[in-house]
Amino acid sequence: MDTLKIADKEFTSRLFTGTGKFSSNDLMAKAILASESELVTVALKRVDIDNEQDKMLQSINQPHVNLLPNTSGVRDAKEAVFAAQLAREALETNWIKLEIHPDPKYLLPDPIETLKAAEELVKLGFVVMPYIHADPVLCKRLEEVGAQCVMPLGAPIGTNKGLKTSDFLEIIIEQSNVPVIVDAGIGSPSHAAYAMELGADAVLVNTAIAVSQNPVEMAKAFKMAVEAGRMAYNAKLASIKKHAEASSPLTSFLN
């Protein structure tokens, strides 16, 4: 498969995964391994920073797995910048998934605070991966302040509803100069494949794997779906054939 480059890192897998909602650390580790994912998000608030033997971190300690701390739980730009700095120190990475959701019910991202925080974090040397609404203008604004990718949502987080925002995702993908990673809402492998067919550079899946009956098998299914979707995108999908409407000729004046 063709590789994906974000900042200075190259990824062979276009499936990013998360660490939340698994029934055990052991199962989580197995599922992540089966997914072949090379970028795994961890919620900073869940990591026991002072404990070097943190169980969760230990169980995903694989050479090919990069940790992507997220700022989940913060409510504004100030808190996000603080959390990111903490994560950089604790996990020794300058990569940060920027999530600011002041709304505890739907966990919808705050676009204004996200843009502010992204600008600040880029200045502080972070590789910023912002989680946002599927808002094409916001994506361009984030690109301008130096975000290394954008992570628009497919549907509200944890809903498994799929790509409810596909019309906007298409615009974002068409316009973006940085990788577009579809985040949130992907509930099944077919959703992931669809995102890849649309031309997304990667997808991030957590809940759909973690809460399935068999997370390991599901992780494999997602891996295959993402690969199939990407392959289909590269091979250029056939599209729906429309029949031309019969009407008077428009080019007869050329004869």
Added chain:
Amino acid sequence: MNKTFQTLFDTYNWDETLASINSKTAHDVEYALSKTKRDLEDFKALVSPAAAPYLEQMAHMSKMTTKKRFGNTIQMYVPMYLSNECQNICTYCGFSMTNKIPRRTLTDEEILKEVAFLKAKGYDHILLVTGEANKTVGVPYIKHAMELIKDQFSNITIEVQPLDQHEYEELIEANLYAVLVYQETYHRDEYKKHHPKGKKSNFDYRLDTADRLGKAGVHKIGIGALFGLEDWRADSFFTALHLKYLQKTYWKTKYSISFPRLRPHSGGLEPKVEMTDRDLVQTICAFRLLDEDVELSMSTRESEVFRNNIVHLGITSLSAESKTNPGGYTVDPQTLEQFEISDERSTELIAEMLKESGLEPVWKDWETFN
């Protein structure tokens, strides 16, 4: 954002690009036509020889797409030549430095006289044109001319020598709305041959003009190639590549494409590569099918019959009754034109033609607020 189009452009090779266009098959064309969103590979197929049998279908699709986005309207504009002074040699242009023609640059009084004539015709959008004579017709002159007339037009576009970013910024303060700057040809070596002397011989500076405009924050940028200097298929492709790059980079800016073909002028140059009417229609439709929103502009270089028909096939803005010499409308109709126009009908007749064929001529579509 220090990169410019040149970085991307330099990754392409002219001959390979042309070979790739010419190798497109009927299958590629049908595939491109079957899609709802098309990319640059699809564009190549649509301007390729393989697309010729699909012209009627392309025209229908282009018409429908344009209607969907622009409705039944055509934006009207008119050029006003301020000066024919020029320190460049361009092999295809009547104003070329070595051409022994009387030179003239309009005075304030003359500008206002021309403006009064055009206003009476109903124009509210104006295109100011000059050659490239930085000493006499530099930024101060252009800015002054704009300030002189800005209260009379809702929208001022210029087609002048490429400028630096700060100069564009200065003109934006004086109500500049849009800038047209055509690359003439994207073929580096051929470009050199046609621009042997003067500032314009700097291919790269011209190529990156749209970037400077984007950075300066002008509302609209018009690009295009002068068809006839080189292979029109490759030049259209590079124009499309330029357009797509600009849209991604300067996303707040609007874009327009023009389709000038070489026209006779004093000291005439025969087109190296002929672009027939059929080819031109194919190109216009290909641009529309690549991009639903881009403005496509048609000047009076083309014939009456051609223009009567092309307004239905994707074009969204049209000039009429144009004079391509300074003072051509009222002051000095006899000065030499930059090139001969082909459609000589009056503004009124063009407006009539549009209305009769179900289109509304739009005279004002924008107000520059400063």
